Amino acid sequence: GESVGLHLPTLSVQEGDNSIINCAYSNSASDYFIWYKQESGKGPQFIIDIRSNMDKRQGQRVTVLLNKTVKHLSLQIAATQPGDSAVYFCAEKTGYSTLTFGKGTMLLVSP
Amino acid sequence: GAGVSQSPRYKVAKRGQDVALRCDPISGHVSLFWYQQALGQGPEFLTYFQNEAQLDKSGLPSDRFFAERPEGSVSTLKIQRTQQEDSAVYLCASSGTSQETQYFGPGTRLLVL
Numbered sequence: 141g142e143s144v145g146l147h148l149p150t151l152s153v154q155e156g157d158n159s160i161i162n163c164a165y166s167n168s169a170s171d172y173f174i175w176y177k178q179e180s181g182k183g184p185q186f187i188i189d190i191r192s193n194m195d196k197r198q199g200q201r202v203t204v205l206l207n208k209t210v211k212h213l214s215l216q217i218a219a220t221q222p223g224d225s226a227v228y229f230c231a232e233k234t235g236y237s238t239l240t241f242g243k244g245t246m247l248l249v250s251p
Numbered sequence: 252g253a254g255v256s257q258s259p260r261y262k263v264a265k266r267g268q269d270v271a272l273r274c275d276p277i278s279g280h281v282s283l284f285w286y287q288q289a290l291g292q293g294p295e296f297l298t299y300f301q302n303e304a305q306l307d308k309s310g311l312p313s314d315r316f317f318a319e320r321p322e323g324s325v326s327t328l329k330i331q332r333t334q335q336e337d338s339a340v341y342l343c344a345s346s347g348t349s350q351e352t353q354y355f356g357p358g359t360r361l362l363v364l
Binding site for chain 1: 255284286291292293294295296299307310342344350352353354355356357358
C-alpha cells in the first residue's frame with residue numbers, strides 16, 4: 141500500500157507486481173516532464189520523459205502518462221523487480237532550462 | 252562514454268571554512284547545472300551555465316555561494332564561510348543543450364560541523 145513516511149511517501153509492492161507512482165505538477169505552462177530514479181548515495185538517473193503534446197509514452201517496462209487537465213503525471217513500472225527499489229522523482233521543465241522536482245516517492249519491492 | 256563525475260564525493264567542513272566542489276560534465280555537453288538536495292527532498296536548482304556563461308544564478312541561496320566554468324567544461328561550486336544549513340548533497344548535471352535531458356553526477360555530500 142501507500143503511506144506517508146517521515147520524509148517521503150512510500151509505495152510497497154511485491155516482486156512481479158505492477159507499480160504506479162503518481163505526481164502532481166505545479167505549472168500549467170510546463171512543456172517537458174521527466175521521471176528520475178535515485179538510489180541511495182547516487183545521483184538521479186533518467187528513466188523516461190514526455191513532452192506536453194503527448195499523453196502517453198512507453199519505454200522498456202515503464203510507461204509515463206500525462207494528464208494536463210489535472211496537471212498529473214504517473215509512472216507505471218511493469219513486473220517490478222527488487223532492483224527497482226529507489227526514490228522516484230518527477231520533474232517539470234519551466235522556462236528554457238530549469239528543472240523543478242517533486243518531493244519524491246520511495247518504492248520498496250519485496251522479493 | 253563517461254558520465255558526469257564529481258569530486259570529492261564526501262566533504263566534511265568546519266563551520267566557517269571555505270569549500271570547493273568540482274564537476275566534470277559529459278564531454279561536449281554545452282549546458283551544466285548545479286542543484287542542492289537536502290535529506291529527503293528533491294533536488295533544487297542553484298545555477299546554470301551555457302558554455303562558460305552563467306545564464307541563471309537565481310537559485311544560489313546567498314552571496315556565499317559562487318560558481319564558475321571558465322573554459323566551458325569543468326565547473327566549480329564554491330561555498331564561502333560554510334554554515335550548518337549548507338549541509339546537503341550538491342548535484343551537478345549536464346545536457347547537450349538546455350533543451351535536452353539532463354544527466355546527473357553522483358553528487359558531493361557536504362557535512363558542515
